[in-house]
Amino acid sequence: MARILRSPLGWILLLLLAAAALPWWVSAYILGVLTVSYYFGVFAMAWDLLFGFAGEVNFGPTFLIGLGAYTAGILDNTMHWPILVCAASGALVATLGGLLLAVPALRLRGPYFGLVTLVAVLLLQNAIVIFAGVTGGEIGMNVADVLSIDAATNYWIGLGFMAVCGALLFGLSRSAIGLILQASGQDAIEAAALGFNVTKHKIAAFCVSALFSGLAGAMLVFYEGTASVDTVIDLAIVVQIIIAAVLGGRRTILGPAIGAILLVVGGEALRPLGQLNTFVVSAIALAVILFFPDGLLGHVLRRGERE
């Protein structure tokens, strides 16, 4: 037991076990909130791969999420394929969309990359409104199938999905590729001088980020049973993902998931405050970012690094 408590991996496993036991303790309402927060956790982790490692600020995570979500939803409604096939197709389309966006956008330097991704979100939002016939437009779209109607099952799927995505993304960030990516983000010229094709690695990172974002978007749609601009594309979601990632700790992958959970759960816990809840959560997030710019997990890791 003592050995488990000494290793970070042991802690993570214990936390996951504790989280998996929650359905026996808490209400279906709380489970629902947590389930959504787990999908947000994947959004934030995928975003951190780009911002924390590749050093590119992507203002369009919901372009990728929305592509995955709507593709999966539309396929489910029109083709009636199994959920898993629809979700995989959504992830694939998001990856292709990410590739189409990244190849031209990464030619731009500095803030322009971010602006292009931001415009992509607005374009997708408009496209959905214009093609209201298949997308449901501003009202949103109901999907024919859902993952499950049982809150506990949905919760476990969400938790498992986040755990698997987290393990894959974290493993990738710690691999040779993650190292090269980090070097490219920090000093692109030096990385190139060491023989690394910086553009190739950044495009690959964008595609990986798009794959996970799109898949998580599709899963969220099949959990909620609906897809709407407000829940998967709106710029407010972008802001929430970015705050979650920075709050949890840039360049840690797992930190952003923690940040996302805190943010979603915090917003829900403060709902009795009415309109004020967003304000309070934002103020707390702002304070953390100002005083611990490395984020919660980053702050802890940094103290270890100084030794």
Place this chain on the structure above:
Amino acid sequence: MNGKLLEVGGLHKRFGGLVAVKDIGFSIAAGEILGLIGPNGSGKSTVMKLIMGIERPNAGSVRVAGTEVAGWPTHRIARAGVGIVFQHSRPLHRQTVLENIKLAMLPDSLLRLAAAPHVEARAREIAERVGLAQVLHRHPPTLPFADLRRMELAKAIARDPQVVLIDEPFAGLTAAEVKAFSDLIASFRTQGRAVLLVDHNVKGVVALVDRVLAMYLGEHIAEGSAAQVMADATVRRVYLGGAIETHARPELDARGGKPLLDVQGVSVLYGKAQALQDVSLHVREQEFVSVVGLNGAGKTTLFNAICGLVPSSGAIAWQGAPLRGRSAAAIARGGIVQCPESRELFGEMSVRENLELGGQHLTPADRRSQLDWLFALFPILPQRERQAARTLSGGEQQMLAIARALMMKPRLLILDEPTLGLAPVILEQLSKALSELRRTTSITVLLGEQNVTFALPHADRVYVLEHARIVWEGDPARFAAEAGAGYL
């Protein structure tokens, strides 16, 4: 191939209208070390970037072991066998020294998730060779500056490049560290690598190099052994200017102007590099003091310390009151105005707008008269009044920068390397304007220069700054005899 590992020919590079590199060519054989020297703005760093593919040449050829690589992207040139040691680098802070070195040996692949097994052993071996064995598992932010430079060296040679480019190999190192680094670089010779050392001056690399190539304003001016290049008339003119002439104003000593600026024992550290060490100097009212020193000696750091732009230790007093704790803006309002080396003009604003911004705190009438006076001092400026500052030539930009500083009616004007990258004919105009300024006003000036010929004629007193310390002080008449020989 004829044994030459690096062959450069007819290299040209233009940035907009500025020709940064003009018809540069040289070759380096296996086991040979070539020094590429030139003052700031001479184009030597651009040559290095062109070889590495960080900038694309407009014309010319770069051959690495017989393969033409000009125009290739950087990562392919690196794979072709060129390694570079940057002067400034940003290592991975969350990884250890060993992991940073291993990074350099990873394949450029999206599918290989782990490093090959031999990489670990090889990284350790390289770390040991450059003297990092004791700090393998430390993180870069905890390392002393010399070890960071060692790590950069280790990364550059990790993939066994045939050609090694090193930018300012000894900047910021102590004498003992310089020795250790020299030995390391010398060992490249026995390993059969071709080495290009880029530095400001011959002095820094003389002990290592087989040959030296000197550049000025993008052009090749001399080539040969270190001794030949140092003795070369063109090189001496570039670094020292022509014959040194002085017109000191003996009357000033008799008047004994009141002390205006007093700098006592000031030191500055950049991270771990010592940029200024125990420097003391003073400037009296109406004096024209020149601080001469080669690029990298610490002139800009000294001025920035005085202006409160970089933190320093020691004491700086202005009109008898200490400056410590006052913000850069407060110091500037107090009358110390710097005209920085990089000029810092507002490129999109017109000449007149730049000047008016400098005179923002003046009353309209005052501003008007100050502007008229400056337009008389620099006759080219009224002709360019409505032109955007970035479209001016280098010399015109320098004059505008000085004029803008003067708009603030400084008590003390600090001029940092005004001659940087300017052609001789412009230097004459600038020199004339400074003479005029000294003759017609009671302004106090502190000038930092590498070009001694430019710095000396106006000066009442001269300090020589070398390797972060003041090594000589005296009047300009004595400079040639006492300090001139050891300067280059």
